[in-house]
Amino acid sequence: MSRPLPLAALLAVLATLGACGDAPEATPALEVLQPAPLDLWIEASGELKAAKATKLVVPGQNWAQRQLVWMVPDGSPVKAGDVVARFGAEQTQLELDKALLNLERNALSQASKQAELEIGVGRLDVDIAQVQSQLAIASRYAQADFAAIARNVVLDAVADERYLGEKREVLDWRKDQSAARGGAELQVLSAQRDTVAMGVKTREDDLGALELRAPHDGVFVLATNWGGEKPQIGAQMWASNDLATLPDSRSLEVELSLPQIEAQVLAVGQTVELHPAGRPEEAFEAPISWLASAPRATSRNSPIKYLAFKVAVPTDVGARHAWVPGQAFQARVRLKSAEAALSVPNLAVRSDAGQSSVRVWVDGEAQSRPVTLGVRGPARSEVLEGLAPGDAVVLAEPEPATEATP
Numbered sequence: 001m002s003r004p005l006p007l008a009a010l011l012a013v014l015a016t017l018g019a020c021g022d023a024p025e026a027t028p029a030l031e032v033l034q035p036a037p038l039d040l041w042i043e044a045s046g047e048l049k050a051a052k053a054t055k056l057v058v059p060g061q062n063w064a065q066r067q068l069v070w071m072v073p074d075g076s077p078v079k080a081g082d083v084v085a086r087f088g089a090e091q092t093q094l095e096l097d098k099a100l101l102n103l104e105r106n107a108l109s110q111a112s113k114q115a116e117l118e119i120g121v122g123r124l125d126v127d128i129a130q131v132q133s134q135l136a137i138a139s140r141y142a143q144a145d146f147a148a149i150a151r152n153v154v155l156d157a158v159a160d161e162r163y164l165g166e167k168r169e170v171l172d173w174r175k176d177q178s179a180a181r182g183g184a185e186l187q188v189l190s191a192q193r194d195t196v197a198m199g200v201k202t203r204e205d206d207l208g209a210l211e212l213r214a215p216h217d218g219v220f221v222l223a224t225n226w227g228g229e230k231p232q233i234g235a236q237m238w239a240s241n242d243l244a245t246l247p248d249s250r251s252l253e254v255e256l257s258l259p260q261i262e263a264q265v266l267a268v269g270q271t272v273e274l275h276p277a278g279r280p281e282e283a284f285e286a287p288i289s290w291l292a293s294a295p296r297a298t299s300r301n302s303p304i305k306y307l308a309f310k311v312a313v314p315t316d317v318g319a320r321h322a323w324v325p326g327q328a329f330q331a332r333v334r335l336k337s338a339e340a341a342l343s344v345p346n347l348a349v350r351s352d353a354g355q356s357s358v359r360v361w362v363d364g365e366a367q368s369r370p371v372t373l374g375v376r377g378p379a380r381s382e383v384l385e386g387l388a389p390g391d392a393v394v395l396a397e398p399e400p401a402t403e404a405t406p
Helices: 007-018 090-142 151-207 315-321
Strands: 029-032 036-050 053-057 065-071 076-078 083-088 211-213 218-222 236-238 242-247 252-259 271-276 284-291 305-312 328-341 343-345 350-352 355-362 365-370 372-376 380-385 392-396
Touching: 036 242, 036 343, 036 380, 053 218, 065 242, 083 242, 090 151, 252 328, 328 372, 328 380, 343 392
Parallel strands: none
Antiparallel strands: 029 392, 036 252, 036 328, 053 242, 065 083, 065 236, 076 218, 083 211, 218 242, 252 305, 271 284, 271 328, 284 305, 343 380, 350 355, 355 365, 355 392, 372 380
């Protein structure tokens, strides 16, 4: 960072100004610029994550509703096959009970329809048998000799034979129609039964999948939604929602973010100094390995957008400190490093229509001078053009002097 004006030099400036009269005018706070080592950093925070991880989702099918009733603590080491979460499914149980009731109703409807069909066909068979018997008698009389039986009897038998034959055809048609209609209705009921039975099986499978087990060894790390919130006991969730991950601890990275306005200077390859929150003795440096293509909001209540970036953790570093995903990390991103450069405090910089300027103290008065700035840090900014070593930059101008009351 640029060296501020030494105390002796500052006192000399004040003495020179004060020699001009009995009551010296107030002098602004100044900083005399000199080339000096410059290190500009910006601070960020983030979380340690695994570059490779197995997703753990809420069990169930068809987005069935679940209530999280128990889970292991966030960050807990688990073994393959361990139960990591349990869910309740009151809604699914109600749906299963309803589906089982519908299945019973369907079975009763099929039995009733089958009995109705058999009774109807049985009655028609009785009618057909009666007509067939009458038709046989009529046929016998219709073929009798006029010499043996009265002519009118034979003629009546012929008429009866024709009528009974037509009646037999009608009864046969009604039997066929009744069987076809009854069979179609039974097919509809059977299809409905298959649909209901499928729903019963789905819900039974859902209720049988209320425990979530770890597929392999790892650390149980709860997932976060877009607002950064993690699931809590009692939360209502849906099947296939992300619950947690089992990260691969051999492949770690720190995911960080900065407000959009501060992240404009970030680039892949920039050096970042990181350490777990509260443990600066475990600090290490590594380059930015990934930078998001666009910033995004992280809260519904704030319009500020943040740009995400990642830093890969060297395998030996993570193993040496036994870091686990989910740990909070602090970071400083190096924006500029130079052995000798001019810089000014940000409080001295003014901006008007995109042009930056500073006030320089010349011959006892402050003059505005346009400057071209380089990298801007949280407190100081690099000066590329407009200032030279020895220039006295005004940091804060004094309040106007007031006359004393006699």
